[in-house]
Amino acid sequence: MALDMRTPNPVTANRQRTLMSSARTSASFDSFELTCMIYGSAHIVKDRRAAFERVETILGTRDTSVLPSNYAYTSREDLYMQGLTWGKAAIEDSIQYQHPFFDNSTPQNSLANSSPFGMTRAMVELGIQLCASEEQKRQWLPLFRTGKMIGAYCQTELGHGTFVRGLETTATWDPDTDEFVIHSPTLSSTKFWPGALGFSCTHALVMAQLVVQSKTYGPHLFMVQLRSLEDGTPLPGITLGDIGPKMSYNTTCNGFATFDQVHISRKAMLMGHAKVTSDGSYSGSPNSKLIYLTMLKVRTTVVKSAASQLAEAVTIATRYSVVREQGAGAESSHSIEKTIMWYKSQHFRILTIIAKAYAILFASRTLDAAYEGSREEQQEGAFTSLPYVHGLASGIKAWSTQIAADGAEDARKCCGGQGYLSISGLPDKVAAITALATLEGENYALWQQLGRYLFKCLDRIAENEDLDPRMQYLADGYIRHLDGINTLQYISRPCTATGHEFLDLDVQLSIYRHTALRLILAAHTALYTSEKPYAEAWNDNLMLTIAAARAHNQYTVVSSFISHINSLPSTTSPALKTVLSYLSALFALSEIINPQSINAISYVEDNHLSHAQLDSIRDVVNGLLEQLLPESVALTDAWDFTDASLCSAIGMADGDVYETVMEWVKQLPINRKAWDEDGGVFQPGWREMVAPVLKGKL
Numbered sequence: 214m215a216l217d218m219r220t221p222n223p224v225t226a227n228r229q230r231t232l233m234s235s236a237r238t239s240a241s242f243d244s245f246e247l248t249c250m251i252y253g254s255a256h257i258v259k260d261r262r263a264a265f266e267r268v269e270t271i272l273g274t275r276d277t278s279v280l281p282s283n284y285a286y287t288s289r290e291d292l293y294m295q296g297l298t299w300g301k302a303a304i305e306d307s308i309q310y311q312h313p314f315f316d317n318s319t320p321q322n323s324l325a326n327s328s329p330f331g332m333t334r335a336m337v338e339l340g341i342q343l344c345a346s347e348e349q350k351r352q353w354l355p356l357f358r359t360g361k362m363i364g365a366y367c368q369t370e371l372g373h374g375t376f377v378r379g380l381e382t383t384a385t386w387d388p389d390t391d392e393f394v395i396h397s398p399t400l401s402s403t404k405f406w407p408g409a410l411g412f413s414c415t416h417a418l419v420m421a422q423l424v425v426q427s428k429t430y431g432p433h434l435f436m437v438q439l440r441s442l443e444d445g446t447p448l449p450g451i452t453l454g455d456i457g458p459k460m461s462y463n464t465t466c467n468g469f470a471t472f473d474q475v476h477i478s479r480k481a482m483l484m485g486h487a488k489v490t491s492d493g494s495y496s497g498s499p500n501s502k503l504i505y506l507t508m509l510k511v512r513t514t515v516v517k518s519a520a521s522q523l524a525e526a527v528t529i530a531t532r533y534s535v536v537r538e539q540g541a542g543a544e545s546s547h548s549i550e551k552t553i554m555w556y557k558s559q560h561f562r563i564l565t566i567i568a569k570a571y572a573i574l575f576a577s578r579t580l581d582a583a584y585e586g587s588r589e590e591q592q593e594g595a596f597t598s599l600p601y602v603h604g605l606a607s608g609i610k611a612w613s614t615q616i617a618a619d620g621a622e623d624a625r626k627c628c629g630g631q632g633y634l635s636i637s638g639l640p641d642k643v644a645a646i647t648a649l650a651t652l653e654g655e656n657y658a659l660w661q662q663l664g665r666y667l668f669k670c671l672d673r674i675a676e677n678e679d680l681d682p683r684m685q686y687l688a689d690g691y692i693r694h695l696d697g698i699n700t701l702q703y704i705s706r707p708c709t710a711t712g713h714e715f716l717d718l719d720v721q722l723s724i725y726r727h728t729a730l731r732l733i734l735a736a737h738t739a740l741y742t743s744e745k746p747y748a749e750a751w752n753d754n755l756m757l758t759i760a761a762a763r764a765h766n767q768y769t770v771v772s773s774f775i776s777h778i779n780s781l782p783s784t785t786s787p788a789l790k791t792v793l794s795y796l797s798a799l800f801a802l803s804e805i806i807n808p809q810s811i812n813a814i815s816y817v818e819d820n821h822l823s824h825a826q827l828d829s830i831r832d833v834v835n836g837l838l839e840q841l842l843p844e845s846v847a848l849t850d851a852w853d854f855t856d857a858s859l860c861s862a863i864g865m866a867d868g869d870v871y872e873t874v875m876e877w878v879k880q881l882p883i884n885r886k887a888w889d890e891d892g893g894v895f896q897p898g899w900r901e902m903v904a905p906v907l908k909g910k911l
């Protein structure tokens with residue numbers, strides 16, 4: 214007997230479709246207006262939709278009744294070939310139609326480096342733009358932009374990731390040939406992890422220790438050809454391979470590379486900042502941090518990706534939650550089943566995750582603006598705002614990727630058993646988001662970088678020196694005492710708000726400001742009053758430093774959310790403004806009362822908020838949840854994800870969960886073989902393993 218594989222996706226109304234439709238129509242605002250706000254304009258939304266439609270049509274993924282191939286064919290080789298297939302479709306579309314939609318993210322809304330072609334745009338072209346000379350840009354950019362060269366960004370080694378200065382690969386200038394020799398001197402210097410390095414790229418930007426006339430100048434970037442452009446084989450002296458299956462990102466070939474005395478032209482060193490001339494003289498970069506500009510810029514992209522990937526996960530969970538029904542148990546008066554969204558715990562989890570996705574989106578805009586401002590300043594040869602931007606990017610990247618990973622995992626749990634199915638799309642999305650906490654600056658290293666910047670600000674305040682204007686709240690927050698080592702003092706003003714006053718944005722900001730000022734000074738004092746050597750004192754106080762950095766970041770993020778809402782264009786509809794301001798308040802207040810938020814305890818540990826005030830905040834949050842419940846589906850629809858890109862049997866826009874789950878499950882190769890060939894049982898397993906057990910032939 215064969216399973217019916219051709220069940221069409223029913224278009225007739227079923228209960229789930231009806232529930233979805235009413236959840237969607239309950240919104241008070243037009244989700245398209247929010248879509249335009251997310252992506253920039255109606256024109257961009259139209260072009261973006263067209264790009265997705267073209268690529269999804271080529272890939273054949275728009276027919277959602279067909280089981281997506283990534284759930285059917287899952288070997289290492291299969292997944293890599295699928296990544297090549299959709300990566301090729303995306304890059305060809307971008308080149309033909311000259312658009313940026315797949316520059317930093319894939320047709321599945323994942324970060325572009327999960328495509329074998331993705332590193333070219335996302336990091337290599339960027340590295341060239343930021344670190345190469347004008348001549349080098351003219352030479353390389355057109356080749357990468359037209360697909361004539363495919364890139365990887367090779368920094369991490371088997372032995373070193375976070376500690377970039379500890380990289381061991383060397384680039385030694387050879388005076389006899391006026392070339393650099395790229396070499397891997399140890400096993401631990403093997404380049405390990407770079408996306409596309411395994412089998413897809415032709416060239417790589419390689420981070421190596423520059424050695425000129427026996428002097429080491431630290432890590433610099435070099436353009437190295439790795440493979441023959443004719444047949445893809447590695448060039449002499451270079452060994453390349455794949456690093457194997459990963460939690461996610463299996464559609465690309467993260468790889469390893471070793472170099473055995475590989476000669477490259479001197480002009481292959483990226484010489485936009487530091488230079489080596491033909492007589493072996495070295496001139497350094499005007500600012501030592503410029504070598505890391507590519508990573509800084511990519512961090513801004515990672516933050517945007519964290520927002521959209523979290524939005525993807527919560528879109529699936531929201532859609533499932535408004536169509537999935539469960540009763541509350543025999544002892545409950547709710548004998549009639551309710552959609553799971555009705556239960557307050559689900560309602561709280563889903564809506565706070567939605568709020569976090571928007572908080573990250575708006576924080577990313579603040580970061581982008583600061584980054585662009587700093588770039589303009591750098592074009593004029595000034596670097597004064599670079600430390601601020603570096604601190605800002607460190608905090609927002611570490612925070613956003615952590616809450617996106619935690620939020621996506623909770624969104625998955627919100628879908629119960631079905632969320633554990635691969636075909637829900639959630640396991641892979643959760644695993645992909647988790648990588649963001651590690652790549653482009655490991656989060657715990659980044660918290661420390663922000664902490665270091667904050668302490669420098671406090672030192673400047675103590676010395677009565679100017680701060681970046683965006684850090685003025687620190688200068689305003691402390692009183693200077695000119696005697697003793699602890700020269701700064703924070704005078705705390707207790708929070709006096711009650712009831713609905715917590716909806717006041719200034720009240721919310723003042724709570725966050727108080728906590729930041731208190732924790733930054735506490736960490737600074739602990740560090741500077743320690744009698745241990747600095748490195749030991751730093752390590753002893755690391756958790757205080759991280760708490761301080763997190764508190765400052767929370768203040769920045771809440772300020773950014775509020776200021777974006779305050780500066781919405783005058784054309785924004787009142788309904789949308791209201792919904793976004795509720796969302797901002799939900800974000801700010803739920804972080805304080807939710808015991809699962811990392812910082813929750815810091816808002817109450819000094820009694821700045823009393824027990825009664827916490828109860829008031831809980832009431833206000835409950836009110837916000839009620840207001841926002843009818844908006845849930847529209848708030849996630851606004852991200853404009855296609856069904857094909859969500860690739861989720863339980864997250865279809867039309868709510869058709871059960872039909873899709875069963876259609877896809879029936880098409881799994883293991884079921885097809887069992888039903889089409891073996892009479893409803895998987896014969897190899899039954900014959901060789903189950904039957905002998907049954908027949909006692911152990």
Ligand SMILES: Cc1cc2nc3c(=O)[nH]c(=O)nc-3n(C[C@H](O)[C@H](O)[C@H](O)COP(=O)(O)OP(=O)(O)OC[C@H]3O[C@@H](n4cnc5c(N)ncnc54)[C@H](O)[C@@H]3O)c2cc1C
Pocket residue numbers: 326332366367368369372373374375376405406407408462467648651652653654655656657658
């Ligand atoms: C999906 C993915 C794609 C990647 N793509 C690329 C790529 O294209 N190119 C590339 O070059 N690399 C790539 N990487 C590698 C990535 O950049 C590194 O994994 C990252 O920099 C972290 O380094 P590590 O793995 O050596 O971790 P480690 O530095 O060994 O960190 C391990 C643990 O030690 C802790 N730790 C380390 N140092 C400190 C410290 N000073 N203080 C406190 N705690 C510390 C960290 O917090 C972490 O918990 C990729 C990684 C992933 C997961």
